[in-house]
Amino acid sequence: MPAELNSYLLVGAVLFVCGVICMATKRNAIGVLMGVELVLNGANVNFVAFSKFTTLGLDGQVFSLFVIVLAAAEAAVALAIVLNFYNNHLTVDVDRGNKLKG
């Protein structure tokens, strides 16, 4: 693999880690969802980079396109669910959702 690839991959990895940390630490549901987006985009960076530097070729681009679309759809559904949560709990603090446990 060419050396330049590694720097892209590093960016992707940083995005990924940031996203994961965001998901695990944010109490606000919207913040959590943003973390998800970061993770997905970290992967997207990888795809695009790979498509450029490896035999993956155009497939990588297609991958990232699909991911972007899916991320939007998923975000829509997630936001709807957050809204629903807000309707019931009057908060979007994910820590308040702790009735279901054990």
Added chain:
Amino acid sequence: MFSELLNNLIEDTLGHGLWYFSAELCLSGTIVAMLLMRLLSVDRLLPTFIVALIGAAAAGGCSFGQFADLIAAHDTMSVSFFGGMLRQDLFSVFFRVFLSLFLILTIALTVLTGIPDNEDAPDFYSMLFGATIGMMLMASANNLLMLFLGVEMASVPSYVMVGFLKGRKASSEASLKYVVYGAGAAGVMLYGISLVAGVLGTGDITLLADRLRIVAEGGNAGLGDPEVRTVALGVMLVMVGLAFKLSLVPFHFWCPDAFEGASAEVAGFLSVASKAGAFGLLVRFCVGLSGVPETAELMTAFGVGLGVIAIITTTYGNLAAYTQKNLKRLLAYSTIAHAGYMLMAVAAMLVMLNSDQAPGLGKAINYSIGGLLYYLAVYLFMNLGAFAVIALVRNYTFNEDIDSFKGLISQSPALCITMLVCIFSLIGIPPFGGFFAKLMIFASVYQAAQIHWAMYVVLAAGAINTIFSLFYYVRILKAMFLEERPADVKPVPLPAMEGYYVVVLAVMVALLGFLPQLVNGLSSIANEAGHAVLLVIGG
């Protein structure tokens, strides 16, 4: 050249692609139809569930047609279509038939229990159908992209269905947890896919092993090689996503909460269908990675690792179920445990497939996948039966706790007998289907144990867990049969239709245990399907 490409594409699509995809198309069409109906207010005249049933039946019919084609052709085939995105073989057809049948049964259950009401029905069924399409895609995925799409497609509607009881706090909480967890897992998986696809330079699952060999050619095929290491990391991250779908420990946390928050019908659907799809995907993924001698050692280790995860999952599921009072939650843990049992089959398959004796073990490997499929088939009926009973009882007692089942035998024997059969089958006691399924899995684990000693541990864990599981299952039986019905619990007067419904499920569970035609037929088809999925690596 472009026209040639286009022509090929059109031929590929129209020639067989559309037929192969007909079940999914039927479902998609039904979704559109249902949504249109509400738009046009036709749903006041024609209840939505009828359209849904027709759609599901059509999908079932198409799947069955494909199935009949395959059986009639007598030769095992495996072709990719839609530009290599999906794969058509007996394995995927098996899942289509399986999922359509399950869809029909679920719709019937929702009709009987009255969830959802007429207003929400198109939405609900759309979600249901969407999720089913996703699961079918998972089972026939031939590309890492389809792997991700399938998972997402199955997951996203599921998030909504879990939160479908809109006014309920628990429901919204469950769906929030599910969506966040699911999204997180999907993200992790996607990152893993990017690594795998990138390093190996292809998205085609069937090529993975070959590419891995090429990648590893320079150095050794161990983890010392940085590229192999990256692939291994990627595979592991993909596994995290699948583990989430399969609710394997330690990625199972969503499962009890989501099941408790969701209605029993949805929980039943999720417990069986999404698991089925995920297992289909897992098998394809694992097969795609296998079959190359250079990586055999690595993949055997992977198989053993899956076996360890299976042990942990089963044990965890069974133990955690002990103290549950909410039946849905209890069954959620039971689902986790059963995922562990089924994972044992995959582990066994991996170990056998990557041993140097693999050519001699052909049948055994088929049978390990066959056992998994058989298990899924039986699991469909027994788990759905159990959830159906819970849903029906809930409709009268407005309660899903084990206490509301006390002394139920005095009021509705049909429900109790069904529950009894399902539970005995879940424990794995003959002559019910669950026993046969479990036997097949143990058998393949035993055979794998001839190759790698660690599988003996898996076998022992499976055996011990059978006994662990006894306690909490029997608690349900005890409540239903051995205790008096408390005075303050509302009676459960069961209408005939509902009784028939559950009894049919119970009868199926029982017949899958000893009716020779059924057991023979299903197990041989399952084995054939197991064979079919291996065709891509020349198995």
Added chain:
Amino acid sequence: MVGETLKFWLMIAWLLPLAGFVVEIFFGFYSKNPRHSKAAAWCAVGCIGIGFLCSANALRIWGNANEWCVLEAAEHGDPGDTQADAGHHETDSAEHQTAYSGVIYTLGVFGSLEVTLDYYIDSLTLVMFTMVTLIATCIHVFAIGYMSDELTDEYVDHSAHTSDGGHVHRPGRFYRFFAFMSLFCFAMLGLVLAGNIFQVFIFWELVGICSFLLIGFYTERKTASDAANKAFIMNRIGDFGFLIGLMVLWTFFGTFRFGDTVVDEQVVDQGLFSMVHRDGTGNVARDEVTGDVLITDTHGHVLTNEDGSNRQIPYYLLVVIGLGIFAGCVGKSAQFPLQTWLPDAMEGPTPVSALVHSATMVAAGVYLAGRFFPMFVQEVLLTIAYTGCITLFLAATIAMVATDIKKVLAYSTISQLGYMMLGIGVFGWAAGLFHLITHAFFKSLMFLCSGSVIYGCHHEQEMPKMGGLLWKMPITAFTMLVGVCAISGFWLPFGLHFSGFHSKDAIVASALAFIHANPAHFMLFLIPLLTAGITAFYMFRMWFYTFVGKPRDQHVHDHAHESPWVMTVPLLILAAFAWFCAYGGESGHLYLMLTGDEPSHLAADVTAATAGGINLPGHAAIHAVHDDAGRWALIAALSGALIAYVLYGTNVVNVEEIKRQLGGVHGFLANKWYFDDLYDALFMKPAHKVAAFCAWFDGAVFDRILHGAAKSMIVVSKWDRVFDETVVDGFVNLIASATQSVGASLRVVQTGRLRQYVMFIVLGVVALFAVMFTTFPG
């Protein structure tokens, strides 16, 4: 042919009481008026009476068939005329067959092994049969009178108390008594007829259970059921030894049969007695290298295994066989150290004591020792002799101080059984069995007399409350006197000696001959001799106590009366036999009949030291000291009787004073040498302790292991907070608490906090990654 005929008659005699039992128990229970009918009794008497006639007939047929050769061969004991023939030779003269054996039916066949019910008929069998049926008939008739107060709907048992202090009232159980008696007769006759040692064991147990039923006849009395249990369990201890003997026997000989099965003059199945070959010195044939005992065929040729090696059995195992079988005899015949059950067995009705616990069942031990004699090696015989010697002395001393009339007789029985054992042990085979027969007559007579006394005194058994009954019940008193004289062994002119004189004389003579040959064992002569005196003493003490002197309890005396004829006639018959049955002594018919089938190696007059360092006295040696021994014994008996007369027949000495002077000894004896307490402390208490431990172990340890696994898991999972919250009833609580607690602690993981869940994804990934890179190949 003769064998078949004999078998036919004896089988009738044997099975009739069984039929009687079935009829009595069924008709007794289902007839309209079971409480008042004597039908059961007459049925029982009829069965056993016909049985007697059949046995007598069989005896006649047997005698005619061999032309009474055994009686003619009066001088057959001449030294040197016996060629040392192997084992138990069939007859003393070749042309006369005296022993017949064969198969009744098969219990099971396992390859070459076969377990059957056989018959073995020789002179001993026939004499025993006749004796048992005769005595049993008399006792049955006697019991009709004795048990007649059971003929009521409302029997008041004065010895059994209810919790409110009253007496137990119950319907009479006349028919049941006779049913049990019939069953006993069946079992006893089966024991005598048995043609193999296994069959002996079967009937051995059956007589035991009949004894259990009869001792516990008054089930309402705690003492009775205790005594019954004690009797059975004590016997079982002996049977344990018996069983070990059987096991060894079976393993090494592969057969249980006594005699050879002969078809057309060919031995088709070899019996035990011919498998152990004896040489001229009475020693068994042994392998010269290993020292093991060789197993031979009828003609003394060594048998071989399939692989061609000689069949043999280690000598010590032959000793084990003998000791094992003898252990059974010890239990059954109440020999030391298992003697304690017999006195307690007196809880049964007196006819039972007369039949079961004096004349027949307890003598079965002696009978078996005699029957199995050919298999006994010298060490075993010496053990038998010493056991008998200890027993006869021990029991006699206790009898001296016993006050219950039946207990005196019971100890006397033990003591006399000891004599018989001694006789057999010192090679006086015929003497021991001779005494068995005579003792059966006079002891059953005395028991019946005591029964008559008890009946006449309205169930008073304590001698201190009797006295002066001589003219109140003269027949009883004088028949009893005959019995007392007989057991004491008194001599009368004109050969009218009491039977006991002959038989005891024979035993003492054997003992004397034995110690002449083996001076080291002189106790085997001195103690019996001394005890002969003690016997006379306690017997006359009993007689004087009961029948002469002043009445000590006026109430008892006033109401005493002679018994009705059904009771006195049997007394008279038995008295006649007790006096004269041994007429002629060792030239008399009874003795000759008995010795007709004496194991041949006894006759050889050998004094060379044998395997156990024992010198065998032969017939001639015994004969030589016969007169001396007789004199000594008579002197001892007479002095014993004289002392008894002085102490109890006259008033010259104050008995109480003596008793006080010898308080320690008296207490020791009155407490039966403390055997009961000893056994209680040694066996009963530990057994119950062990039992309690086992039960505790089961509940506490096994279940605790499961529960304990639980506990340990709880300790492991210390982070478990909510364990106690979950109370799930039933089993889960108990056995599953292990897994449950783990399950409960798993709940803690499932916190319900979303962020933690996501955190777990991260942790999971990292953990898996770490695991992968540390364990997977590099």
Added chain:
Amino acid sequence: MNPDVLLSAIIFLPALGALILAFLDSRAVAQIRAIALGFTVVTFVLTLLLWGQFKYDVPGMQMVVEKDWIGTWNVFYRLGVDGISLPLVILTSMVSMLAAVASWSINKQHKGYFILFLLLETGMLGVFLSLDFFLFFVFWEVMLLPMYFLIGVWGGPRREYAAIKFFLYTLVGGVLMLIAMLMFYFNSGATTDSFNLIELAKAASGTSETLTKTLSPNLQITAFVLLFIGFAIKLPAFPFHTWLPDAHVEAPTPISMILAGVLLKLGGYGIIRVAFPLCPYGAYYAAYALVAIGVFSIIYGAFAALAQTDFKRLVAYSSVSHMGYVLIGLGVWKIGEATGKTINPDMWLMGINGAMFQMIAHGVSSAGMFFMVGVIYDRVHHRDLNQFGGLMGRMPLYSGLAAGLFFAGLGLPGLCGFIGEIFVVLSAWNYSPTLAIVAASGVILTAGYILWAMQRVYMGSEYKGPHSEDITPINGRELTVAGVLLAFAIILGVFPGILFDMMQSSTSALVDSMQLGYEKAAATLNELQAMR
């Protein structure tokens, strides 16, 4: 009757009865009882018919039925009968019939009770008649369901605990057996005969024409241990016995009869039908353990019985003690180191026969004892041994019959218990004198606890417990049950040849094939050693 039909009819007739009962009105108690009893009686008659068609001189299986069942897994519907299973089949149908009569005392949910009861009978008969390992296992586990409910619903105060304990133990045994089953299946090549018990047995002794492969000697040991634990739990042998006292005590009387009379025999039958012939080397390897466990069970059970104050518990522990003889009889297999031949094979044959006889005898006597405890329990509703007494006077007929049955348990000659015990013990010295002596000492303890119990219950001056007024004489129904059992006890005790003749050719064949199996395994081991 055509054997194909006959065997299947015997197995499934009770199940058919259960099906018919399911459609009856649950209030028609009299009809339900009558139909259930009718089906058990017909089944019993059919087993007698089976006996009539049975040929004594055939050493192997007779009336073999072989039908396809689950072809993909080479599972067949194989039935057959030989001298080892026939007596147990007859015992099962007889005890079931008597237990059905005894079930009149059941006083709630009659319909469910009799349905489960009949299903249980089907399961038991199925185990005894099946020749396919898989089928065997299926029937084995089928018994679990009815038994769980029969104890759990109709049992005593601690019924739930007892029921689940029973469930747990049986399931553990079942799982172990399942693993062993897989071992046999795959190591014999997963062919059509790989679940065939007969062919597997032949393969183990090297005489099979269809199966060439089987377990290696070392694997035989593993398989034997797995199977043995599975069967020992049912037997039950120390230390797997603790389910038994609880289950027996809590179960209703008829179910206790079946538990003791039939279910325990399944363990012994499993050993003799499956564990022994399929792994002869394993059996030989573990023989000493078998005998030692048997001996220990005898002594331990007897001591534990001695300490009980609950009448039924006492009888339950007596079962532990009595079934110990079965293990001894089966295990007394001694092979000469030098020759590789069985020493005194006839002794071992006798042990096996004795063990089989002991199973039947115990089936009769313990069923009888449990029934007798049940009779008195129905009247006074307690089982405290210290609160009985004087029943001999109050219920003379009952006490007489009970004495007979208890004596049968005590091992009194002339009754069935004696023959089995004594034959087993007699065969034991050849194997190990020490163990034989300890086993023989059981006779003392047995006499101790049985007589002591009888004394406390039947003798004594008066009844000491509650409900004295309810003590009524035994009724005709109870008399029938007890009478039949006692009659069987006497017949078997006096003419044991009836059974021995039935078993002889089969047990001899077993001994021969075990010897062959050992030789084959020894040869294999030698080869391995030579290769090294």
